[in-house]
Amino acid sequence: xxxxxxxxxxxxxxxxxxxxxxxxxxxxxxxxxxxxxxxxxxxxxxxxxxxxxxxxxxxxxxxxxxxxxxxxxxxxxxxxxxxxxxxxxxxxxxxxxxxxxxxxxxxxxxxxxxxxxxxxxxxxxxxxxxxxxxxxxxxxxxxxxxxxxxxxxxxxxxxxxxxxxxxxxxxxxxxxxxxxxxxxxxxxxxxxxxxxxxxxxxxxxxxxxxxxxxxxxxxxxxxxxxxxxxxxxxxxxxxxxxxxxxxxxxxxxxxxxxxxxxxxxxxxxxxxxxxxxxxxxxxxxxxxxxxxxxxxxxxxxxxxxxxxxxxxxxxxxxxxxxxxxxxxxxxxxxxxxxxxxxxxxxxxxxxxxxxxxxxxxxxxxxxxxxxxxxxxxxxxxxxxxxxxxxxxxxxxxxxxxxxxxxxxxxxxxxxxxxxxxxxxxxxxxxxxxxxxxxxxxxxxxxxxx
Amino acid sequence: xxxxxxxxxxxxxxxxxxxxxxxxxxxxxxxxxxxxxxxxxxxxxxxxxxxxxxxxxxxxxxxxxxxxxxxxxxxxxxxxxxxxxxxxxxxxxxxxxxxxxxxxxxxxxxxxxxxxxxxxxxxxxxxxxxxxxxxxxxxxxxxxxxxxxxxxxxxxxxxxxxxxxxxxxxxxxxxxxxxxxxxxxxxxxxxxxxxxxxxxxxxxxxxxxxxxxxxxxxxxxxxxxxxxxxxxxxxxxxxxxxxx
Numbered sequence: 001x002x003x004x005x006x007x008x009x010x011x012x013x014x015x016x017x018x019x020x021x022x023x024x025x026x027x028x029x030x031x032x033x034x035x036x037x038x039x040x041x042x043x044x045x046x047x048x049x050x051x052x053x054x055x056x057x058x059x060x061x062x063x064x065x066x067x068x069x070x071x072x073x074x075x076x077x078x079x080x081x082x083x084x085x086x087x088x089x090x091x092x093x094x095x096x097x098x099x100x101x102x103x104x105x106x107x108x109x110x111x112x113x114x115x116x117x118x119x120x121x122x123x124x125x126x127x128x129x130x131x132x133x134x135x136x137x138x139x140x141x142x143x144x145x146x147x148x149x150x151x152x153x154x155x156x157x158x159x160x161x162x163x164x165x166x167x168x169x170x171x172x173x174x175x176x177x178x179x180x181x182x183x184x185x186x187x188x189x190x191x192x193x194x195x196x197x198x199x200x201x202x203x204x205x206x207x208x209x210x211x212x213x214x215x216x217x218x219x220x221x222x223x224x225x226x227x228x229x230x231x232x233x234x235x236x237x238x239x240x241x242x243x244x245x246x247x248x249x250x251x252x253x254x255x256x257x258x259x260x261x262x263x264x265x266x267x268x269x270x271x272x273x274x275x276x277x278x279x280x281x282x283x284x285x286x287x288x289x290x291x292x293x294x295x296x297x298x299x300x301x302x303x304x305x306x307x308x309x310x311x312x313x314x315x316x317x318x319x320x321x322x323x324x325x326x327x328x329x330x331x332x333x334x335x336x337x338x339x340x341x342x343x344x345x346x347x348x349x350x351x352x353x354x355x356x357x358x359x360x361x362x363x364x365x366x367x368x369x370x371x372x373x374x375x376x377x378x379x380x381x382x383x384x385x386x387x388x389x390x391x392x393x394x395x396x397x398x399x400x401x402x403x404x405x406x407x408x409x410x411x412x413x414x415x416x417x418x419x420x421x422x423x424x425x426x427x428x429x430x431x432x433x434x435x436x437x438x439x440x441x442x443x444x445x446x447x448x449x
Numbered sequence: 450x451x452x453x454x455x456x457x458x459x460x461x462x463x464x465x466x467x468x469x470x471x472x473x474x475x476x477x478x479x480x481x482x483x484x485x486x487x488x489x490x491x492x493x494x495x496x497x498x499x500x501x502x503x504x505x506x507x508x509x510x511x512x513x514x515x516x517x518x519x520x521x522x523x524x525x526x527x528x529x530x531x532x533x534x535x536x537x538x539x540x541x542x543x544x545x546x547x548x549x550x551x552x553x554x555x556x557x558x559x560x561x562x563x564x565x566x567x568x569x570x571x572x573x574x575x576x577x578x579x580x581x582x583x584x585x586x587x588x589x590x591x592x593x594x595x596x597x598x599x600x601x602x603x604x605x606x607x608x609x610x611x612x613x614x615x616x617x618x619x620x621x622x623x624x625x626x627x628x629x630x631x632x633x634x635x636x637x638x639x640x641x642x643x644x645x646x647x648x649x650x651x652x653x654x655x656x657x658x659x660x661x662x663x664x665x666x667x668x669x670x671x672x673x674x675x676x677x678x679x680x681x682x683x684x685x686x687x688x689x690x691x692x693x
Contacts, residue, residue, distance in 0.1 A: 392501075397537040400497050401551035401607065402525035402558065409543060411550065418541030419590075 003059045027131045032144035050335045050367045051306040056249040061180040069173035079202045087166040089152045109155040122426040133255045141253045144225035148184040159247045161194040172203040178218040185226040189234040200241035219247040228256040236264040243271040253279045260286025270296040276305040287317045295324040297333035298440040305333035310435045313346040326357040328364035339371040353383040457506035467671035476643040483668035484690045489650045493619040497531035498524045526558040527616030532604040539591040576609040581594045582638045597624030605636045617648045622656035634659030654686040
């Protein structure tokens with residue numbers, strides 16, 4: 001049986017176990033039918049041309065896990081931001097872990113999606129927001145919708161500014177082989193509200209804590225989907241940390257719908273994974289919207305990361321800003337595809353896009369492609385990309401100050417990535433990311449971060 | 450301290466220096482002047498260890514050691530410093546973090562311990578004051594968006610911090626207004642002593658009104674065409690290089 005057939009046949013058993021909210025039930029049924037029709041993409045699809053996704057679609061993958069794995073705090077504490085208070089939603093092997101989570105229903109709803117889907121009280125919100133902006137022709141989105149049940153649910157009411165950031169943490173325990181996880185997040189920021197969210201993916205084995213691996217072990221594949229509604233005047237900062245094993249893979253579809261005068265930013269830090277695919281989609285529906293997409297990718301060995309961004313400018317006087325940097329060591333490979341669609345009505349918008357890459361490894365490579373579809377005539381759209389090595393004159397400058405070649409290269413590489421972080425307002429996160437970058441580059445920078 | 454013998458240098462097979470000789474002793478300031486394309490910047494790059502230039506003949510001795518095979522950082526560890534005509538911009542690394550890294554790299558290479566944080570801070574503050582550098586400036590990214598004057602002051606600030614035995618100032622006066630020129634020259638003069646030596650590379654006499662050289666050399670067609678004292682610079686200012 002192929003993986004597609006297996007997933008389709010899993011659906012009935014899954015639905016038996018799931019809640020019976022009729023709206024959600026319809027969405028799941030429609031999604032699995034559509035998925036059955038179109039199946040998985042391959043390299044013939046332009047959208048997937050440079051990412052060999054087939055290699056992670058192992059037919060042994062299953063959506064059903066066998067048992068719950070409990071994990072001690074000592075083993076996961078480094079996965080948290082630390083140093084500040086935060087709301088937390090922790091999912092271990094896709095299953096909610098109440099022990100390490102910190103949810104709330106006071107002031108705002110920060111909890112798990114499954115409990116919301118079961119609760120009649122939330123049926124209006126679900127009808128209004130659930131699966132409203134998700135691409136119904138994209139295989140992995142359809143698959144996630146089919147099995148959508150568990151993940152984070154965040155609803156910030158009107159004019160509320162959250163007092164603490166929210167952490168959504170996905171942990172693979174490594175205790176079970178062949179899992180295909182389908183986490184689903186629904187995030188709603190009502191008018192004038194404000195939130196900061198950090199979503200991260202980790203595995204225990206990678207930290208040499210829990211060597212569960214056994215012969216025939218197949219690494220998990222996470223197919224995650226996040227749907228975000230940012231209403232008028234609301235302000236969202238979203239951060240993704242993808243710092244997983246070299247063997248695990250992530251497919252991340254994120255859909256963000258913005259209303260007038262809102263600001264939303266998404267930083268994606270991709271520091272590891274076998275195949276990591278990010279489809280980040282922004283829809284601007286209203287005037288004076290600001291959308292910010294930033295990313296740092298640092299890879300080694302045979303890892304592969306693919307950033308596909310889409311900004312749909314459907315209203316006038318808006319801005320979008322994209323800045324992605326990639327550092328590719330060894331034989332790692334990367335993709336950046338930045339699509340900007342400007343509707344005829346979307347006059348006086350400003351869309352900026354920049355992708356810079358450092359190819360450190362002799363066998364590393366990157367494919368970068370701006371894709372602009374502009375139907376308005378009074379707009380400012382700029383894009384640029386570079387692929388190169390470290391600047392020799394900068395290297396010489398550092399060396400004349402007595403900084404050894406290895407450190408000088410590290411310092412320049414660090415500097416190359418570092419300025420993407422300037423908009424990160426959360427200091428603990430900034431420091432955490434800087435430390436990961438310094439560690440990934442593998443040099444002592446000679447100063448405290 | 451520095452002894453250059455019959456130096457021939459090429460870049461991409463194009464000969465730039467053709468048999469240059471120069472001797473610099475502790476406590477001396479040497480000015481090297483010359484028209485565009487005479488090889489002034491090549492000379493400073495070669496002494497500092499830029500590997501883009503190939504020494505085809507001749508020797509450079511520094512403290513009686515042939516430094517041909519030493520890398521730029523090894524030369525720095527031995528006390529050679531070069532102030533760049535065009536300092537490189539490095540966004541994402543602050544002036545303070547950069548200088549800390551440089552100082553501790555040098556100490557480490559000399560087998561010494563890292564400088565304690567409070568000593569470093571005091572040192573930075575003192576040297577910044579010498580160059581009339583504001584403390585806000587120190588937390589900016591290195592050379593990014595700096596004016597011409599700020600870049601050059603930052604170069605001399607680094608010189609003050611690293612305290613070299615041999616400093617080469619490559620066109621440090623270019624792009625400076627009168628005030629910045631005074632500040633930079635003043636900084637350099639305070640760093641002069643009987644144990645170090647300075648090579649000032651310049652087009653114009655005006656810097657030499659502030660940093661008074663013991664010797665002036667005219668570089669032409671890749672070698673020293675004439676040497677003299679500070680009066681030679683004045684004559685050049687008056688008569689031009691064709692006069693040589």
